[in-house]
Amino acid sequence: MGTFRAFRHMVKDSLDYITHGSKTYHIWMIFLTVIMLIGMYCYSIQLDEGLSVTGMTDRVSWGLYISNFTFLVGVAAAAVMLVMPTYVLKDIDFKQAVLIGEGLAVAALVMCLAFVVADMGGPSVLWHMIPGIGVFNFPNSMLAWDVIVLNGYLFINITIPLYILFRHYQGKEAKSKVYIPGSIISVLWAVAIHLVTAFLYEGLQARPFWNNALLGPRFLASAFAAGPALIILVLAAIRKFSEFKIEDKTISKIAMIVTVAAQINLIMLISELFKEFYAPTHHSESAYYLFFGLEGKTALLPWIWTAIPLNVLATVLLTFHKLRNNTKVLYFCCFILFVAIWIEKGFGLIVPGFIPGPYGKIAEYTPTWIEIWVTLGIWAMGAFVFTMLAKTSIGIELGKLRYKKKKILKSETV
Amino acid sequence: MGDKKKWFQLDLGLGQKQAVAGSCGCGKPSGGCGSHATEPPKNDLTISAEEFDAAVEQELMEDSMVAQTRKDGFQQVFDRKMDRRTAFRKLTASLLVGAGAVHTSCSVTSGEEAKEKAQIDWEEQFKGNYKLMTQEEKQATVDRLVRSYQLRKKENIKMSAADASKDVLFGYAFNISKCQGYMDCVSACVKENNQDRNSQMQYIRIHEMKDGEGFKFNEADDNYYHEVPAEGHFYMGTQCFHCDNPPCVNVCPVQATWREEDGLVVVDYDWCIGCRYCMAACPYDGRRFNWSKPEVPEDEINKNQHYLGNRLRKKGVMEKCTFCVQRSRAGKDPACVEACPTGARIFGNLLDPNSTIRWVLENKQVFRLKEDLGTEPKFWYFMD
Ligand code: SF4
């Protein structure tokens, strides 16, 4: 009973806590809310008219939504790679980063699910996918696997931090016996969600651009570069806007992860390019389209030729210790790396899969404004969720939120 | 054919020269089927080209190919799940009643018809997957749909829930030398299958290719608007090939699309959630999606429908060629076959040794597209 009461208090306190804050905080949240509202309005148009308001057609039947979904699965997976060293190897440096990382994973997963729902033609019959009530094509369909692993991962990533925060909220230590097995599972699970998502594409013999054994590993490498890069940026922001202490050591360790992953990613990119262009076959057409355009159709060229130089530049800069240890350079590298991988693993991966079509037809894809706004709305929602989670956990970790210390706290925070 | 293939292979019992009991595609242990060697009906198999053309003509006329034997429904493997689904339905129903959401169906003021409409909509929204329904459930949903149409449009439609017949496996052959690119098949298909007129959805694509350059699909024009046959060109039609090992079926997360016993690959439009994974998985551009609400002018609606075939679709669901299931299961040829003025299209039962399609497979040099993918399409091309 006591636990229940404490939990109720925690929820109430956190709600209280996230509705109060500095002016910057309020402006930030209002800004996100406005974008979410615009996104929702655009989504309502899409619900009404059907997916014809997007740029997708029978020829290119997945677009911006699925691209973002794919990318965000990577972010979600990578966030948890920080868990391992902290909880299991008792590497203290990472401890603060972890709660943030898991919050990021939760936010990324929420976005993933939102993108999948936005992409569905019939959101009202989505219950057909719920195991037990609907009919699940398990184990044949990779999408069915993906639904399971993503939801399982979401569950793990909510429960572990919740447990730890709840203990801290009550002023107790979190029992390592409870959370260490959980975190080991979550690390393995992180690899699984990303591999399964890669298999979603890899398993299609109809699309040679995706039907490629390197797709899965390359997904992992790019995710472990982009995800931690985002974490570094987020930690930098948190350092700036709250009193939460994050040591330089923590950031430089994460930077190390980013660097190694980015290097591996680059090697795989070279291997892919070699295979596609050294002895081009019919199956290289998609890659040709992506990098050079086909028959004068060149919609993706500006994207990919932004992504590749950014990717190379970031990797090279990060490789040098001197540069990496300079926070300014580091933040810049993380930012361009994040953008580069977003393009490469999103747009640059999904769209060329459909071009040329099964019979060689080249029909291009350009997202419509409705699609773009829905996408922005979902990103805003992710940022909103993350801000709330991060604020609560920082509050608890800093001791501002404590069970039965409310009175004193009120005066402190406001 | 080798016993131990590492990949899936369609076995029709063609080219089997020894009589092995039970191994023939026709399923009969002895005789009566062209592929048993005991009494080779050589004469039957050596038809001259004229005779073959005559047979094609006849095939175009004939209707009595498939016996209308109704088979018992699919086994209800997921009895337990259905129960749970019912429980769920009741639960949500009660919740929503509490919330007043089924207001129309409870309201005293609204008429009987409105109530019935609401009732039908309700049951349709929460019905199960057609593939797993019993014969009675299939009939019930078909009746509901017919009634719903009656209530809304004050007109009657005929909708069938006919299951696959025994010993039938539908196949299709396309004569490249005959096709002249008239596209009569395309318009017949659009009409027959109530396809969306707004987006000009077409199941069939006719690719116009240059003579002497082989099959260069990427250089072919599948959207031409000039007089045909164009000088120096030949034509080739594609549509869903009803693969015997269909990748589109494997990937569907909710089993909204499947291969029927008679080889047709169909979609349950009410179960499809519109994820378009099947579309990405199809190597033959066989699927079409309803990006917006499909519209067919009232007077052009084909009222002879099948649940898995040409009944009216809604927005956000997948559809595709069904070999005109409403016709083929009633013993008729698909609309495209009937409409083709040149006789380039041949349709029939692959398991019937006397069918024209079997004759083509056994006597012509046939080939299929992208055979290396292991999809085993039941759609062959040949030349005279
Ligand atoms: S042609 Fe495409 S849609 Fe038709 S059965 Fe084969 S894979 Fe499925």
Ligand code: SF4
């Ligand atoms: S679009 Fe429909 S039929 Fe195709 S995979 Fe998704 S749910 Fe299945």
